[in-house]
Amino acid sequence: MGSILEVRDLRVAYGPRGRGAFRALDGVSFCLESEEVLGVLGESGSGKSTLATSILGLFRANTIVATGAVLFEGSDLLQAKPDELQRIRGKRISLIFQEPSMALHPTMRVGRQVQQVLAAHGMKGRSALNQKTREVLETVFMEETERIARSYPHQLSGGQRQRVLIAQAIACGPSLVIADEPTASLDPTTQMEILGVFRALRKRLGLGMIFITHNPALLAGMADRLLVLYAGRVAELGPAEEVLASPKHPYTRSLLESIPPLLDGPRDGNKKKLPSIPGDSRPSSLPGAGCPFEPRCPERMDICKTRDPQLVNVSQSHTVSCFRYENQ
Amino acid sequence: MRVKRAISGWLVLLVVLHATVIFAGFFSPYDPAEQDRKNPYLPPMRVHFVDARGRFHARPFVYSLRLHEGTFDQYEEDTSRPLPLKFLVRGASYHLLGLLPARLHLFGVQDERIYLLGSDSYGRDQLSRFLYGGQVSLLAGLLGAGVTLLVGLCVGAVAGYFGGWRDDLLMRLAELFLALPWLYLLFALRAFLPLAVSPLQAFYLIIAVLGAVGWARPARLVRGVVLSAKERDFVRAARGFGATDAYLLRRHILPEASSVLLTQAAILVPQFVLAEMTLSFLGLGVPEPVPSWGSLLSSLQQYSVLASYWWMYLPALIMLPFFLGYLGLGGELQQRREPYKIGKEPGGLR
Numbered sequence: 001m002g003s004i005l006e007v008r009d010l011r012v013a014y015g016p017r018g019r020g021a022f023r024a025l026d027g028v029s030f031c032l033e034s035e036e037v038l039g040v041l042g043e044s045g046s047g048k049s050t051l052a053t054s055i056l057g058l059f060r061a062n063t064i065v066a067t068g069a070v071l072f073e074g075s076d077l078l079q080a081k082p083d084e085l086q087r088i089r090g091k092r093i094s095l096i097f098q099e100p101s102m103a104l105h106p107t108m109r110v111g112r113q114v115q116q117v118l119a120a121h122g123m124k125g126r127s128a129l130n131q132k133t134r135e136v137l138e139t140v141f142m143e144e145t146e147r148i149a150r151s152y153p154h155q156l157s158g159g160q161r162q163r164v165l166i167a168q169a170i171a172c173g174p175s176l177v178i179a180d181e182p183t184a185s186l187d188p189t190t191q192m193e194i195l196g197v198f199r200a201l202r203k204r205l206g207l208g209m210i211f212i213t214h215n216p217a218l219l220a221g222m223a224d225r226l227l228v229l230y231a232g233r234v235a236e237l238g239p240a241e242e243v244l245a246s247p248k249h250p251y252t253r254s255l256l257e258s259i260p261p262l263l264d265g266p267r268d269g270n271k272k273k274l275p276s277i278p279g280d281s282r283p284s285s286l287p288g289a290g291c292p293f294e295p296r297c298p299e300r301m302d303i304c305k306t307r308d309p310q311l312v313n314v315s316q317s318h319t320v321s322c323f324r325y326e327n328q
Numbered sequence: 329m330r331v332k333r334a335i336s337g338w339l340v341l342l343v344v345l346h347a348t349v350i351f352a353g354f355f356s357p358y359d360p361a362e363q364d365r366k367n368p369y370l371p372p373m374r375v376h377f378v379d380a381r382g383r384f385h386a387r388p389f390v391y392s393l394r395l396h397e398g399t400f401d402q403y404e405e406d407t408s409r410p411l412p413l414k415f416l417v418r419g420a421s422y423h424l425l426g427l428l429p430a431r432l433h434l435f436g437v438q439d440e441r442i443y444l445l446g447s448d449s450y451g452r453d454q455l456s457r458f459l460y461g462g463q464v465s466l467l468a469g470l471l472g473a474g475v476t477l478l479v480g481l482c483v484g485a486v487a488g489y490f491g492g493w494r495d496d497l498l499m500r501l502a503e504l505f506l507a508l509p510w511l512y513l514l515f516a517l518r519a520f521l522p523l524a525v526s527p528l529q530a531f532y533l534i535i536a537v538l539g540a541v542g543w544a545r546p547a548r549l550v551r552g553v554v555l556s557a558k559e560r561d562f563v564r565a566a567r568g569f570g571a572t573d574a575y576l577l578r579r580h581i582l583p584e585a586s587s588v589l590l591t592q593a594a595i596l597v598p599q600f601v602l603a604e605m606t607l608s609f610l611g612l613g614v615p616e617p618v619p620s621w622g623s624l625l626s627s628l629q630q631y632s633v634l635a636s637y638w639w640m641y642l643p644a645l646i647m648l649p650f651f652l653g654y655l656g657l658g659g660e661l662q663q664r665r666e667p668y669k670i671g672k673e674p675g676g677l678r
Contacts, residue, residue, distance in 0.1 A: 058568055061491065061559065082573075090570030097568070102561035105580060116579075117569045168569055 004175055004208055005032040005055070010068035012047075012054050012232075017064055022283050024050040026232040027068075032208055034175065039223030039240060040212040041255070045281055047232040048212045049098065052180040055210075056095055057085050072176070091121045094169035098181040100161035104153040110164045111137065111149025117171045136171045139204075140164075140197055159190035166197060176208040183218065195222060216256055220244055225317075228252045231281055231292035234311065238318030248320040250299045251277075291322070299324065338657040345650055349462035353422030356456035357436045361617040362420065364441055364451030367393075369637050371403055372446045372454075380407040388413045392440045401636060411437040445646075446639040448627060458643045461619035465608075466650070468534050468620075469601035473593050475539030476600075477546050481589065484550025485577055489558055499551070502544035510541040511606070518612050527618040534607055534614070538600050546592050553585045587661065594658030598651040621647060 012025040025047045032038050042048045053059065055070050057077055070077040072093065077085065089095070097103035105113055115133045123129055137145045140163040153161055162182060169177050179198070183191040195218060201207060211223055219226060219240060226243040228236040228251065236249040247253045254277045279296040286292050287305070294304040303323050311319045312326050348355045373390040389412040391405035417436040424430045436442065445454035487498040514537050525533065557563060563580045571580075601621070607613040608622025609629075616623065624643045627633050633640055 053564075053568075056568055058564060086570050086572055088570070089568055095565070095568035097561055097565045099561055103565035105562045105566070107583075108579075116566075116571070116575075120570045120572065120575065165565075172570075 002034060003031045004034045004073060005210075006069075006071040007031075007051075007055070008069040008071065010051070010054060010066075010070065012050050012059070012066045013064050014060065014062050015064070021064055024232050025054065028229070028232070028234055029068075030227055030234065030237060032176070032210065034208050035202075035206045036225065037202065037209040037211055037223045039219035039226045040210060040229060041214070041216055041219065041226060041252075042229035043214055043255075043281060045231075045283075046229040048214070048229060049180050050232075051229070052095060052178045052210070052212055055178060056089050056093060058089075058095070087121070090117050090168075090174070091172040092174050093176045093178065094172075094174045096165050096169050096177065096179040096182050098184050100158060100165050100185065101153065103165055104161060106153055109150055109152055110156065110161075114149075114164065114167050114171055117168050121172050132171070136167045137164075139170070139201070140167045157190075158186050159193055162186065162190075162194050163197060166194075166201070170201060170205060170207070173205070174207070176210070178210045178212070180212045181214070182211075183213070183215075191218070198222070216244065217259055228255070231286055233292060234319075234321060235293065236318075236320045237311075238315070238320075242315070242318055248314050248318070248325060249293075249322050250297050250324075251293045254296075254298065338653055338660060341649065342653040342657060345653060346466065349459055349466055351424065352456075352459035352463055353424055353430065354432060355434050356453070356459045357419065357433055357442055358453045358456045359420045359422065360452065360457045360460040360619045362452060362456075364447065367441070367443075367447055367451040368449050369401060369633075370443050370447040370451070371637070372639050372642070373443055374405075375413070375444070376410075379410055385410075385412070390437065390442055409440075411440050411442065413437060413442070445642050446637070448640070449633075454624070454639070454643065457619040457624055458621070458646060461621045461624050461643075462650075464531065464614055464618065465601050465604050465621040466597075468531065468538070468604040469597045469599075471535045472538035472542070472600035472603070473596040475535060476542040476596060477589055477593055479539060479543035480546025480592075481550055481582070481585065483543060483547040484552075484585070485554055485582060487547065488551035488554030489573070489577060489581065495551070498547070502547050505541060505544040508541065510537075510603075513537070513541065514607065514612065525615070527614045530614045534604055538603055542596065542600070546589065546596075549588050549592065550585045553588055554581055557581045557584045587664075591658050591661040594654050594661055598654045601647075601651070 010028045013021040013023045015022045223240040226240045236252045257275045291304045309321045311321045375388045389410045393403040394406045396402035396404045418431045419433045487495040605622035608620045609626045614620045
């Protein structure tokens, strides 16, 4: 088990140059072993989507800096030439966008859209392409593959569109799939179905995955390790079960407390209000120095205001960026 | 559905009008250069069904014209000589679509000549000259618009898609061209070239100049469309799956510019026809004896013609449906592109 992806000190900023720039990713580092699923957890604006697109060098027009390194199979994708990146995107690393209704071309049949991915990576011959397209679609759809392949995106349900995106992503047999909130716009039943598709594919194809979400509940039983992002920084990184069972960072803890409890507990009449994290993480409410979570932190200390916390190991594979663990 | 039908209405009008120009040889009774020196500035002949004695004729006819006694430019109808209109007659030879030799004309009269739009100073038939002139003028307009849109599309796509210094350079250049007074540029260009150029050379020169001056506006429009299209999620997703720049431009981005281009084309064609007419009117266009709409009107530069021969205006009047057709089509295309902005159609956002 070697690592296939290593992200080192990745920094990405948007917006006007100089003081007004918004740092979406502020020194993110992590490693991904092959066939491992890394869950990335964070609220809106924490840099989840930026992380997903930056790994593939898909920067928005207003990106002003991107430093650090994204090492994939030994080469740095941030330094790669455009045509090298083009050969990697979709073939070695695939990205599943968050809105299945927006990520498909509205006036092209979905079968053809899957086929185009294969064609973009050098597959030739009409019959070979058709054959492979059918095979790929059959891995994500139980039935009606033919009808779905001939449909336009607007004729499909949200779950079906998401499956088409997954088919596109796995068409060329990548070793890494990045899924950016793949279930955000689906209803809970369909969410579970799509998660099932991911689990099955992972088992069958031995994919490495980065699974990005704001919903910790989706990651249980799915992710091997968990990365918690806050304001573009790594708050906590560790084995999924450990992080979910005994979160160390105050932010992770507050986040997990905000999930509605399961329904099988005793239901007494007086409803308890669900805890929430006070404040927000908008750029304007982030402190200029110190820990970015300090203004909202229930366990803040004096030192948090002045110094940046460093990542501390709490166990061999579990790191937290919080001063509470610094002296242990 | 209503919008679609309206478009086909304007289209039908344009197709019919253009057919008469394309098949000018068939619809016009004479060769446009054929002179009839005895009959200069003949007024249009009226088509009659009832003769001077009040008898009705099933076959329409015209009276030949003769000079009013004691004048040199007043004509009157010679009611003693009705000239019945003959349909599908054989006459002057021409090449249909420039290829097929033919002699068949839609109508004509025997022995005498018929002038439905009058004649010019050389006694050439104005109707024939209008139809043949339309070939030159409309082709110049269509080709000019085509060149303009092609250049505009390429420039706009490069500027919008690749951005950076290319965008800056191309857009500053476009602004420069927008600010140029094209007519004077044309004079200057024309001054460089030898005075006598062949009709074909003059034609290509006009198209080149029209295209060179006009690309800036469509380029800016296309750039705007490309800028918004390239940030769409499905375009980013396609890039994430390894699509190349060429593929993204061809399949994802430029199709969005097609409706803008169509609308622009419908607006640009009459503009370029008018530009060609301006040039020919000033004598810088296609030289005689090849007719064009501008040179048809250029005789109006003389005051005597302006004052005495009102029918020399008629070509300008007949051009109107052509221009209205294009502008109507452009309006409908615009409405189909942005139905809610105009707000007349059901389903609009209001």
